[in-house]
Amino acid sequence: MSAERQLLIIEDDAAFARTLCRSFERRNYRVILASNLEQAEALLQQHSPGYAVVDLKLDGNSSGLACVQMLHKHDPEMLIVVLTGFASIGTAVEAIKLGACHYLAKPSNTDDIEAAFEHVAGNSEIEVTNRSTSIKTLEWERIHETLAETGFNISETARRLGMHRRTLARKLEKQRVK
Template sequence: MTTEDRVLLLVEDDAAFARTLGRSFERRGYQVLLAENVDDASALLVDHSPGYAVVDLKLKGNSSGLACVQMLHEHDEEMLIVVLTGFASINTAVEAIKLGACQYLAKPSNTDDIEAAFEHVAGAADLELSSRTTSVKTLEWEHIHTVLAETDFNISEAARRLGMHRRTLARKLEKQRVK
């Protein structure tokens, strides 16, 4: 695979993280295109045809990583898209895959993890299933993230829908946040 074939679109609103991850992929022979939101990514597709994309789930403003995945998949169904998030939930993982992502990774993930995700597109039927039942804490966490995703990660609106104070929700998110 030549460098021309290895064009990667990185949609990440954290500039420092985007630069670091971008440099790491460049050292591996990728041409990296940086975008902060869906509109920036769409504009880059006018002149470029990336075969790979890494999309942050939660982008600044009203920009959704899921909307970006959908837009990228509609642009090129063959593009390998990995969603990367610090706010992982089953609900958003399922939606990302339905919208066209090939993999969904929780932060912290590094370049090795992301490259492995690009290479592991097909599912594994022999995956070992856990015999553990889901805990109440996990169910609460999943419900919180479902509501957060429905409100485009607006904490005040999510807290209102969950029937809790905004500060309480913020504290729960800080305790559980995957960094």
């Protein structure tokens, strides 16, 4: 099988990773799995995938953004899609700047991801809305921007935002994208 049909999935949720893996294998991709940056680096020494799906928030010290940067540095032609349950404009912009071709909020299925791989070029025909950003949306984006800056440390994020840790935890639980 050619390298262009090889897919690297970097996802720390084992059940979700297996589901994605089986779904892409049914579409004739050869899938390799990693749960963090170190595993992905080790796999790249033996494999040359043309595609990658990266979870933004990984357990431990791994960051999906660091994975995107490493993958893009390894192969600038690799098509990288970032998946996240914690979507924000800040992390979307950073993911694209670091080399991702798309950024999708969970839940996203295999059809969404494959469409993102196929639709790499931008679309200048997309409609621009006149709706202004709400205070809640701005707050949500600021929280996630700070979460990313702190490596998803809730206590440090709460301190930087000047709010109680439990208040932040409640806001995150209330707004979680599933």
